[in-house]
Amino acid sequence: MVLVHLCHQLNLDFAIAHCNFQLRGVESNEDEAFVKSHAEKMQVPVFIERFDTQTFADQHKLSIQVVARNLRYEWFYSLLANHNFDYILTAHHLDDSLETFLINFTRGSGMEGFTGIPQQNDKIVRPLLVFSRNDIEVFAQDYNVEWREDSSNATDKYWRNKLRHDVIPVLKALNPSLLSSFENTVLHLKQTQSLAEDAVKSLYLSVVTEEEHHTVIDLKKLLKYANYKAYLYEWLRPFGFSDWTAVYDLLAAQSGKQVLSESHILLKNRGVLLLFPKQTTISEEVYWITKEQTDVKVPLKMSFCNVSDISNQTSNVIFVDEALLQFPLTLRRWQEGDVFQPSGMTGKKKLSKFFKDEKYSLWDKANAWLLCSDNKIVWIVGKRADERFKPTANTTKILQINYEA
Known part of the structure; x- marks a missing residue:
């Protein structure tokens, strides 16, 4: 009022x-x-x-x-x-801010919980936050402002009320200038928080890499810092993680271990942590490539051309005997039971075993694309070609396949 x-x-x-x-x-x-x-x-x-x-x-x-x-x-x-x-x-006042501070202190909180109620948060502004409840009551009496008391404020049913009735009066008895001291403390904490935020942002740029669908935290770089847990807390807190013991344990855990929040997955994969949204969906579609196509743009950028030699082979370029291919080719995700013959080997290998040997993370496996001919794997795109489609001395037409990573 x-x-x-x-x-x-x-x-x-x-x-x-x-x-x-x-x-x-x-x-x-x-x-x-x-x-x-x-x-x-x-x-x-x-x-x-x-x-x-x-x-x-x-x-x-x-x-x-x-x-x-x-x-x-x-x-x-x-x-x-x-x-x-x-x-x-809203009409929040200084006493409200002190109560919020004590609630967060009692429950346990990071720095953000010890700076009281913010003066402005997005479109919410609290003009009376610098005034105590007593200041406001005196003003109301002096200017004949009517108000009503909420009877629930008198009960100890809620945690805030218990602090208001039982704890804060004791603190004010010990320090009559409690609210003034609290204001000064909050000011210093906000300045400290600003310094900490600068450090968090600076280290983020050197330790964290943001990929298209996930975020990579380099543990080797992170663990150089004595306060690595504090940095990790600040980076992951916005994604809803709350079991911080489980998160910190992940740093020394085996690959494949993960911690979940309501919205995200944090996965240990060798020397990194991978963060990605739960709602990330992996396409189950199959994409067809006809013999006449010279390139594709979805789901990957690939190009096809005939060449006379195979001198340019890299992880993103393979050469195959075109006569061994059955068109249309397909691009699909891997499935349980898939096998192929890795280039340079004589026997077949389960794709699941290949992924394990190559130390693929759950994310890597879910995002692997297979180029197939009549459902036989021609190429784990960008990783390993199949020996069965390799050009030989009898090959008359060599097809070069390029993948633009």
Whole structure:
């Protein structure tokens, strides 16, 4: 109500958004009526939304506080978009920020949890954050601003309330200037956080490589730094990882071990960690290549031409006896049971065994493409050709196949 009063006094173009979470029966409805009445007196637009909060929390097995927060901010952002508002203003104050700090301290947190509530976060602005609850109450009394107390603030049902009622008064008794000291501490922590972010970004550029579909973290380079766990924490935290013991154990684990977040997979593959989204889907399609084609662009860039010699062979170029091919050729993913005869060998080998011997990661295997003739493997593209299609002294037509990696 103090925030509403200030916005009104400043003649700002604003509206009021009130959430009725329907958790306190008549009291919740009286809060709603109170807000409506004041909006009408000031001739300020008001938006009211009622939420069936308890049912939603029960259905999704979430705490009331988490559900209420998610519901209100989702609604706030919809108002922002649908009515062309510029910002969402909330009335959080300095005591709220101290409580958030203590909650994060108690639960355990990285640096970001010890800088309190941010003054601005995206479109959310908190103009009263520099003022204490007492400052705001004194202002309200001096300027006759009416307000209502939420009765749930008086209970110790929630963790925040326990800190508010039982812990913070003790701290204030020990240090009457607690809030001022807290402000100074937060300022220093924000400066330290800024320095840490600069270091994290700088090291990221030398240790991490971003590929088209995944990210590679070079462990040899990372482990040179004494604080490697802190860097890893900052890089991986945005991807939803929370079991940090499992993540750190991955550094010494065998290839193939992995840790999952809700959205991503972190995979150990020899000297690197591979990070890729769970929703990454590997195409199961089969692509056909006719005899008349001289190139393909999907799913890979490849070209085909006839040559008279085989002097240019590399991992991305192979030469085959065209007469041994049955068109159309196909490009497909590997399947269990696939076998081929690796170039230079006399016997056949299961593709799964080849992958194991070559130390392929799960990612490497899933992304391997096979060029096939009548379902016989001609080439593990970019890796190994099949001996059966190799040109010989009797070959009359040599086909050069190029892969543009």
